[in-house]
Each structure stands twice: as structure tokens, then as C-alpha cells.
Amino acid sequence: MTAAQAPSSYREAIRESIREAMRKDDRVFLMGEDVGRYGGCFAVSKGLLEEFGPERIRDTPMSESAFVGAGIGAALGGMRPIVEIMTVNFSLLALDQIMNNAATFLHMSGGQFNVPVVIRMATGGGRQVAAQHSHSLEGWFAHIPGIRVLAPATLEDARGMLGTALEDPDPVLIFEHAGLYNMKGQLPADAGPVDIERARVRRAGSDVTIITYGAMLWKSLDAAQMLAKKGIQAEVIDLRTLRPLDEATFLESVGRTHRALVVDEGWRSGGISAEICARIQEKAFYELDAPVERICGVEVPTPYPKHLEDASFPQVAAIAAAVEAMVPAHG
């Protein structure tokens, strides 16, 4: 066993979590398109084939439904598969397996057949890859009872969520934002599993609560920094888990700040942002000093040109401006 090198990027953090899981438990294996010889379309699994061999780092044909379903079946058969779907855009071809099988078997069987499968995929836009390759559909998946939906935004979560997900008896989907793979940072060499139940306050503040997840966490934190210069203290909450939603954490925060802004890269109508707004008005209505606001992806198929693409996603300046409009002038 080679000495573990502390991962220094989001990509390496995920790779390290896969490596650790595979070393620890021989029921764990990785399968998906180009995960082996190619090294993963985002180079996440690079080098793992050499260490674990083609049985456990399994290249699949481009058959999303078949290999996602095979992951479900293998989980029923006693294995602990990690299924990689290249990106969320292609998960649509496996929706039947995820929604009709993974999410239902435990229930339809009256508790007899749980499905301990982990399905990872890249999500999100911002790389000028146009309408068919820029979706943020994790909010859709969060609509489905029976699965867990995770969205690691930090190196720590990229490193730690997979291990916990593999211990879970039920299907877990992990959405890795494609724009974060290159994100650098330092993790302790002994970084390990993290909880997958709770949201985290990533920045404390007293004037407004920004609720977000994934790549939008970083834009929200940048906006919070800008706002701080203007005397506005924004609390920033990273949801981390979109299903089940840890509402206690954001409701508690809103109870202190009395204002909430939801920032979501996904589309507005019927999105996870709508769900969060609804929970706040259902459960913290009398705490609010202002209407809950949202900044979401503009409802358009993502355009290719940079200026239009930028305009279609939440940006730092817009987040800061929205907060300023919500918070009374600071003197």
C-alpha cells in the first residue's frame, strides 16, 4: 500500500475516497463509461485501473440504463457498487432505473430488498458546452423519495461523502460540480468520512441567510465577502444534502437573520429553490422581515457564447445586489 498523499484538489479528493473505499471493502467496485483505460472523463479515476484491475474498475459500454441497473442488481446481490455516470445530462437515459427501481424496491418489497448503490455524476454548467451538457438536475432527483441526494462543494466533502454513502443501506446519488474538479485546497492526510445528513454554516453572519449548495457556494461566499465590505454580514449555508433536506439548519439561521436568499444554479420553476422557499414560509413565516428571495438559473436552454452563458447562471454581483436590496441600509 502506498503512503496516502494528501489530496490537493476536488478531483483528487474524490479519487482518494474511491481508493480508500476499494482498499477497505472488496465488495466495492467502480463501473461506468471510460472509468478505466481512459481514466475517467474528468480524470477522477485516473490510476485506479492500475491499482485495482479491470474487474473492479470496470469500463462499460454506453448503456446508461443497463449499467445503472446493473449497479442496482449488484447491490441487491451483495456488492457495494459505485456507478459513475459521465454527467447528469446522460443520467436521463438511466432515469427509469433510478426512479422506478432503485427508489422503489425497498418499499415495493415491504422492506425486504434495500439497494446499497452509490451513483456519482458530474453536474452543472459554466464551461461553454451548450444546452445538452450544462444541466443542473440534482434538484429534480431530490424530488424522488427513496434516494439520497448529495452535492459536495468542498474538498472535505468530496473526500468524505463517498465513504459514508457506501455505508448507507439505500441508494445515494452524488452530484459533483464539473466546475469544481480543478479546485485546489489542502486536506489533512487523515481526512475521512463526513456526515451526509446535515447542512453546514460555511460563513457566519447576522443580517441575511444565503442558502445554497455546490458551485454556487463559492459564488455566494464571494458575494458575502463583498457585502461585508459594505457592512452587511451574510450567513452562508451549504446544504450539502438535497434529500433529505436538512431544514432545521436553515430555519434556525433564518430565525436569527430574519431574511433569506436562495441561490441555485438550477432552473427556478419547480426547482429545489422553490422547495426551500416553501419550507421557510411554512415553518418560519413569522420570523421573516422580508420576502424570501431567489437567484436561480435563467429558464433557458444553456447557450454556448460566454456572455450569454454567464448571464444565464447566478453570478457574484447579482447575489450581492439581491442581498443589498433585501437588507435595510447600514449606516
Place this chain on the structure above:
Amino acid sequence: MSPPLEVQSAPAVERTHAIECLKQMLRIRRLEERCAELYTAAKIRGFLHLYNGEEAVAVGVVQALGPEDGIVATYREHGHALVRGIPARAIMAELYGKQEGCSRGRGGSMHLFDAKTRFCGGNAIVGGGLPVAVGLALADQMRGKTTVTGCFFGDGAVAEGEFHESLNLATLWRLPVLFVCENNLYAMGTRLDLAQSATDLAKKAAAYGMAAEAVDGMDVFAVEAAAQKALAAIRAGKGPFFLECRTYRFRAHSMYDPELYRAKAEVEEWKKRDPISNLESSLKQQGAILDSDLERLERDIAAEIDDAVAFAEAGTWEPVTDLERFVYSERRPT
């Protein structure tokens, strides 16, 4: 219509085994006849798909499977479940939606599950079970087991992408799957030749590089022999096997189907090949079974079904306070 059958004739079968096959087919037939009555009586609700006419397929294949083998079936799976050993009581209670049912009543007719017999469900998405069967077989292969997954589906599933993805993947990885296509010539009201550009389904499967064979699905011994041969090949490590069983459903697709799409004469023609009455008369002709034996068999089966219905009637409804159970596992890591 499908091309003429080229099937091997049924092998010589030992008398007690022949009677056992007859008994199993009769259990299915009588159970489902009762189901139809109970549906009319509004005891069973929702979708109900009956298997009348196709019993030889489930009996022939399931009997050939070993106790450790897995099964993935469709919504037309009462027969498979019964032959597999799920008690008639548990099946009937499930159809009633009672918590004594094999899926606690949560699945109903289309979703019979039983962990004890590795019966991994009736799946009601056409083609949806095939990838799961491939995965079960993958787990068995990776764990060094010699078990096989029997995967049942209809001719309609052949038109789905999941069918082709699954056959390819199973062959590519030489997985121990017995694909059993129950070709009853119709997908709801769509006749095979109106859905498939080429109607020889075994040939289609063979194109993926797997062993494939068509068999007379109205002959339980032919099905059983073909399944045994296929299973031996799979267990010898030769990869998946595709068994097309040419059969026919005597009743409607489901209880809602007025059968506008086929002629009564066609159904009557196929009824002449009824796997049950044909086996009965051949056994009688050979003197292998007497009228009195048959009467006793029918009495025993009727008693089993009466008992199952009484059990379902006496069954209890799961309390509504339990509604949200089994969405996530109750035992979680600490």
C-alpha cells in the same frame, strides 16, 4: 407472425415428475381463475395480468432453477412466484393488499417480492428488470458463486432499449443470466410483427453473440429440458443464454382489455395447444394418471386456494401510521 417453430420434441419424462409438472401448472391456472373472480368481486384491485395459457413456461424454467438462483420477473408473475415456492397464502394476501402479503401489501399483483427465495420482484416497467438481472448476475460472478439469475420478460420488451443494452452487457461480461422471453405474440394489443422489423427473437439475441434457442412454450417438458440445457451451459461459464418460449395468453392482457386486436378464432386455435389439458390427456392416454388421480389433484389445489383466500380475507390492513415506512432502511449505520 413469427416463423414456424423448429423445436426439439419433448424428452421422455418420468411419471411422477410429469404429474408434478401438471400439478404446478394447475396450481397456477386455478389460482388465477380465482383471482379473476376476486377481481370481479372487487377484492383485488388495480392492474391484474393473468398468465392463462403460458403456465408451461414458468413451471418449466423455475423448476430447472436451483434454490440459490435469483429471479427477476414481470407484472405477469403470479405463476413464477407460486412455483418458486412463495406460498399461495402470501401471494393472495399481497393481491388483497394485506400486510400478510409477500410484499406486505405494498406491491400488489405486479410487485411480488420474496427475499427467502431470491424472488427479486415483479417489475412493471417493460424491460426494466433486465438491467437488474444483469447486475444480480454480476454480483454472483464477482463473488465467485455459481448461481444464475433467471430473467423473465415478454416479446414487447424486445423493442425497448434496455433489452438490447442488457443482452449486450451480459454477453460482453459473460454473466450468468438466463434470459427467458415469454413470446405470447402480443404486447397488449400490438402483434409482434407490427412491432418488430424482424420477428425471430432468438436470432436477434444470437446477434449479440450469446447462445439462443426457441422452444415450444406450450410444452412444459420441452421448456424444462431447454432450460436445463441452458443452465448447464451458463454454469459451465459459457455466459448468458437466451431462451425464447413461444406461447400464447388465453385471456385478456389485463382485466381492462376488451381484446379488439385479435380474432376469437385465433384464441380458440391456440387453446387446442393448452399445455395443461394436453398434458392431462396424454398422461391419461398413457395410463399414467387416472380420472380419480386428477380429481384428487384438483381437490387438493382447490383446498390450497380456498385456504389462501381465507388467509387473505382474514389478513389485516397495515396501519396508516406506517405509511412512510420502507422509503429508507430502518436499520441505519450508527
